Amino acid sequence: MKVLITGGAGFIGSAVVPAIMNDGYDVFVLDNLSFGNREFISVKDDHFFLADIRDELMVKKIIRKLQPELIIHLAAIHFIPYCNQHPYEAADINIRGTMNILNVAREIRTLKRLFFASTAAVYPIEDKALKETHRLHPMDIYGLTKLTGEHLCHEFYLETGVDTIICRFFNAFGPNETNPHLIPEIESQLRKGLRTIKLGNLTPKRDFIHTYDMASAVRKLITMEKMGYDIYNLGRGIEYSVVEIVEAFERQIKEKVNIEVDPGKIRKVEREHLLADVSKLKNIGWEPEWGIDDGVKNLIENW
Numbered sequence: 001m002k003v004l005i006t007g008g009a010g011f012i013g014s015a016v017v018p019a020i021m022n023d024g025y026d027v028f029v030l031d032n033l034s035f036g037n038r039e040f041i042s043v044k045d046d047h048f049f050l051a052d053i054r055d056e057l058m059v060k061k062i063i064r065k066l067q068p069e070l071i072i073h074l075a076a077i078h079f080i081p082y083c084n085q086h087p088y089e090a091a092d093i094n095i096r097g098t099m100n101i102l103n104v105a106r107e108i109r110t111l112k113r114l115f116f117a118s119t120a121a122v123y124p125i126e127d128k129a130l131k132e133t134h135r136l137h138p139m140d141i142y143g144l145t146k147l148t149g150e151h152l153c154h155e156f157y158l159e160t161g162v163d164t165i166i167c168r169f170f171n172a173f174g175p176n177e178t179n180p181h182l183i184p185e186i187e188s189q190l191r192k193g194l195r196t197i198k199l200g201n202l203t204p205k206r207d208f209i210h211t212y213d214m215a216s217a218v219r220k221l222i223t224m225e226k227m228g229y230d231i232y233n234l235g236r237g238i239e240y241s242v243v244e245i246v247e248a249f250e251r252q253i254k255e256k257v258n259i260e261v262d263p264g265k266i267r268k269v270e271r272e273h274l275l276a277d278v279s280k281l282k283n284i285g286w287e288p289e290w291g292i293d294d295g296v297k298n299l300i301e302n303w
């Protein structure tokens with residue numbers, strides 16, 4: 001089966017691409033390498049399109065020629081502070097870019113399924129685990145662009161009847177991180193030899209899911225029987241505070257790590273909790289395998 005993965009050279013793509021290739025799919029990647037890295041993935045040059053999803057004509061040309069049976073749309077910008085500072089760029093890539101993909105996907109007769117990477121950022125502030133049916137209310141431009149993407153995908157499904165999966169990713173961690181999120185920030189300071197590290201807000205808790213588990217969930221979802229239009233949360237269902245993540249590093253390096261709050265890193269608007277209810281995904285037979293300790297150990301082993 002021919003699969004096109006947009007944003008496949010990015011952080012999550014670098015786990016999804018090899019997993020899908022291993023399953024025997026013929027994998028093509030479209031990425032402008034703005035955040036991704038060509039070396040993260042081992043697709044051949046004739047399976048890699050260096051292109052921008054905002055370039056409507058190029059996107060049309062590539063997808064028309066390829067005639068994929070499955071599209072996994074990961075390309076986006078998503079580092080929330082960056083999106084807040086560049087709202088037009090975030091909307092342009094995440095909304096107009098998605099429209100360009102869907103616009104040509106509508107004409108592709110071979111297409112059997114579309115997978116859209118959405119986010120937990122579509123949910124409002126909530127202290128409890130979030131189910132897919134929870135009320136939606138993004139707090140920032142990033143969440144808003146992804147919620148718009150979900151609506152566009154729904155319209156695409158209503159028009160074409162092509163199976164459409166919306167997957168709301170929670171906080172990814174693992175190798176090949178491309179954005180300065182919490183875990184790579186801790187990693188980079190520890191790798192410099194620091195044992196007093198500077199971080200921003202310490203209390204927020206997040207549901208960290210390893211990219212290898214994300215890849216196994218994507219594999220599961222793309223092979224399900226005909227599903228119509230459906231939405232799945234993808235997290236681990238456990239939340240950790242910043243301090244607990246630092247403690248996971250301490251356990252692996254077997255050294256004490258002190259934390260200093262750096263006022264420059266404090267996010268003014270921050271959720272205290274962001275936890276997935278993943279029972280829907282587990283009900284179709286998916287189980288995460290990577291705990292926080294295994295994941296951190298794996299990161300350190302690759303330093």
Ligand SMILES: NC(=O)c1ccc[n+]([C@@H]2O[C@H](COP(=O)([O-])OP(=O)(O)OC[C@H]3O[C@@H](n4cnc5c(N)ncnc54)[C@H](O)[C@@H]3O)[C@@H](O)[C@H]2O)c1
Nearest residue numbers: 007010011012032034035036052053075076078169172178
């Ligand atoms: N990392 C997370 O914790 C997280 C959480 C929720 C949702 N997501 C979503 O998952 C998807 C993948 O995220 P990631 O963490 O791998 O990020 P990433 O930045 O590593 O990957 C995105 C990829 O898209 C590419 N890209 C960006 N703009 C593009 C454009 N205009 N044209 C073509 N390619 C472009 C980048 O070069 C990169 O390779 C994104 O849609 C993101 O919104 C990620």
